[in-house]
Amino acid sequence: MEHMTIREAATEDIESIARIYNHYVLHGTATFDTEPKSIEDRVVWLDSHGPRHPVLVALVDGEVVGWGSLSPWHPRPAYNDSVEVSTYIDPEHLGKGIGSQLMAALIARASDIGHHAVISQIVAGNEASLALGERFGFREVGRLPEVGRKFGTLLDVVLMIRLI
Numbered sequence: 464m465e466h467m468t469i470r471e472a473a474t475e476d477i478e479s480i481a482r483i484y485n486h487y488v489l490h491g492t493a494t495f496d497t498e499p500k501s502i503e504d505r506v507v508w509l510d511s512h513g514p515r516h517p518v519l520v521a522l523v524d525g526e527v528v529g530w531g532s533l534s535p536w537h538p539r540p541a542y543n544d545s546v547e548v549s550t551y552i553d554p555e556h557l558g559k560g561i562g563s564q565l566m567a568a569l570i571a572r573a574s575d576i577g578h579h580a581v582i583s584q585i586v587a588g589n590e591a592s593l594a595l596g597e598r599f600g601f602r603e604v605g606r607l608p609e610v611g612r613k614f615g616t617l618l619d620v621v622l623m624i625r626l627i
């Protein structure tokens with residue numbers, strides 16, 4: 464495992480966050496976004512994540528190699544203690560434990576903040592993400608068939624949840 468640190472994301476990280484995310488927007492099905500996000504869009508996105516919804520970055524040798532976030536699951540207030548977790552690792556740094564360390568940090572933050580349910584929506588076939596969820600005690604609670612279409616292919620979404 465490379466030497467890595469994790470900290471709160473800041474404005475200076477936005478370019479790296481966008482670069483990593485846009486790679487998967489353009490080349491993968493992990494996200495159902497289909498158009499790259501602009502820097503301006505990511506500034507708004509980061510600002511909209513207040514103290515109850517942290518965005519974390521992982522750094523190796525001072526370079527951002529991954530990010531993860533806890534986002535509101537649903538705007539209606541009875542859902543306030545439920546969050547959706549996301550993690551995206553630079554394609555040059557996959558499979559080195561960075562996603563696991565980010566997930567551990569995000570679950571710890573969710574617990575500290577007082578969230579109760581951490582939800583992950585994973586496109587069927589995303590074996591790395593499913594393995595990451597299983598490693599951290601997420602269980603599959605549902606599967607939405609053919610709710611996405613990307614690169615001309617219909618995609619299922621697996622819903623996983625971890626209660627704290």
Ligand SMILES: CC(C)(COP(=O)(O)OP(=O)(O)OC[C@H]1O[C@@H](n2cnc3c(N)ncnc32)[C@H](O)[C@@H]1OP(=O)(O)O)[C@@H](O)C(=O)NCCC(=O)NCCS
Nearest residue numbers: 493550551552557558559560561562563590591592594595
């Ligand atoms: C999913 C993702 C965040 C995992 O991060 P990572 O740093 O590559 O994963 P880690 O090295 O920490 O490994 C986590 C687990 O996934 C497994 N894994 C990693 N890559 C894998 C692959 N390609 N296929 C199957 N399992 C894989 C590891 O073996 C490990 O499981 P284990 O603890 O049971 O051994 C990363 O692959 C990624 O960014 N993927 C693209 C974006 C994405 O899918 N994000 C999630 C959206 S829901």
